[in-house]
Each structure stands twice: as structure tokens, then as C-alpha cells.
Amino acid sequence: MEIQxxxxxxxxxxxAKHLSQNQTIPGTNLPYVVHLSNVAMEILIASQHSPGFKLDFAIKLALLHDTLEDTDTTFEEISNVFGLDVAEGVLALTKDSKLPKAEKMPDSLARIKNLQKEVWAVKLADRITNLQVPPSHWDTAKKTAYRNEAIRLSEELKGGNGYLENRLQEKIVAYEKYISIPT
Structure with a gap:
């Protein structure tokens, strides 16, 4: 099947899954599909700089990465429609809601690191896309914590995709302008 x-x-x-939840990008009125397509765009561009990259697999992951976490979609549904590898990748990209907040990201990163590099790439692309203007209700502490989490994510997924690692580093540096440091 063609990538298009x-x-x-x-x-x-x-x-369809995200619209059924009336989900928008946090802090905006934009439909959530804009975020998904932005992650997919990062993956499309990264694939051009990544020999051996499985673009068909990664595009599916990019567009589905939040369906288990944010909608009523099931693992079985994703597996039936898109295949077991895709369902397992989406599951790894999904934070476990049963865990305490502090354990969610480390748990997800550990599961991601056990899978193909395209799963790593989608996590990097997701954070690149999320390092935009933060929601207006975030205080300095929240913005700083989010930036620090991006730094940790970058360190944990080093070696996953050089192109996206560089993009994430650039976005982390650019994000500093949103963190106001009291003098």
C-alpha cells in the first residue's frame, strides 16, 4: 500500500476517535488531529534522513499514538485494523494510567526502548511537536518541569533517531523563552 x-x-x-471525545490541543481550540498530523509530518521528514526507516509503520504509530490514552479505542481494535506491531507500539507510547504520575514517563520510556527505533522516533516527534507555546495556565514550575522531562526523554532515547534527536535539542533550547526566571 502506498504511504499516502x-x-x-x-x-x-x-x-474519528479523537473527535468522539471532542478533544482539542491543550490551550487551543484546534482539533486534536492537528497535533497528530504535526507528529506525522516530523516522521515524514525524519524518514528522509534515516536509512532503513520503516515509514509505513511509523506513520501509523504517529497518527495513532494517543488513541489508547485519550479515546475509548482498545488494543484489540488497533491490532485488528492495523496489526499487532502497531498496537504494541501504540501501547508502549501510552502512559499507564494506573501508575503514580512520577512513574508514568519512566515506565513508558522503558517499554518504548524494548521496541523498534520507529517507536522511539514517534516519541521524539511527539515531544518536538509539544514543545510549542505552552498553555496560558501553566506556571513557570510546570513549564520548567515539562522542559526537564523533554531533556530526560532526549537522554533516554539517544540513539533512536539522530535527525529527531537534533530537532528535539533545538526545540528544548527554543522553549527556554517560555520559562520566565524570577530575578
Whole structure:
């Protein structure tokens, strides 16, 4: 199947799932599909700089990465429609809601690191996309914590995708402008 067809099939599925939740990008009125397509765009560009990159697999992951976490989609549903590898990748990218907040990201990163490098790439692309203007209700502590989490994520996924690692480093540096440090 051509990458365009894979993209269209997957984004339609993901859009329907996120629209059923009336989900928007936090701090905006933009439909959540904008975030998903931005993550997929990062993956499309990264694939051009990454020999041996499985783009069809990564595009599915990019567009579906939040469906288990944010919608009523099940693992079985993703597995039936997109295959077991995709479902396992999406599951690894999903924070375990049963864990305490402080354990969610380390747990997810540990599961991601046991899978293909394309799963790592989607996590990097997700954080690149999220390091935009933070929601207006975030205070300095929240913005700093988010930046620090991005630094940790970058360190943990080093070696996953050089192109996206560099992009994430640039976004972390650029994000500093949103952190006001009291004098």
C-alpha cells in the first residue's frame, strides 16, 4: 500500500476517535488531529534522513499514538485494523494510567526502548511537536518541569533517531523563552 493511502486510512481512523471525545490541543481550540498530523509530518521528514526507516509503520504509530490514552479505542481494535506491531507500539507510547504520575514517563520510556527505533522516533516527534507555546495556565514550575522531562526523554532515547534527536535539542533550547526566571 502506498504511504499516502496508509496516511489517509490511519488519519481518518484517528480523527474519528479523537473527535468522539471532542478533544482539542491543550490551550487551543484546534482539533486534536492537528497535533497528530504535526507528529506525522516530523516522521515524514525524519524518514528522509534515516536509512532503513520503516515509514509505513511509523506513520501509523504517529497518527495513532494517543488513541489508547485519550479515546475509548482498545488494543484489540488497533491490532485488528492495523496489526499487532502497531498496537504494541501504540501501547508502549501510552502512559499507564494506573501508575503514580512520577512513574508514568519512566515506565513508558522503558517499554518504548524494548521496541523498534520507529517507536522511539514517534516519541521524539511527539515531544518536538509539544514543545510549542505552552498553555496560558501553566506556571513557570510546570513549564520548567515539562522542559526537564523533554531533556530526560532526549537522554533516554539517544540513539533512536539522530535527525529527531537534533530537532528535539533545538526545540528544548527554543522553549527556554517560555520559562520566565524570577530575578
Amino acid at each position: 493511502s496508509i496516511y489517509q486510512e490511519t488519519i481518518k481512523f484517528a480523527t
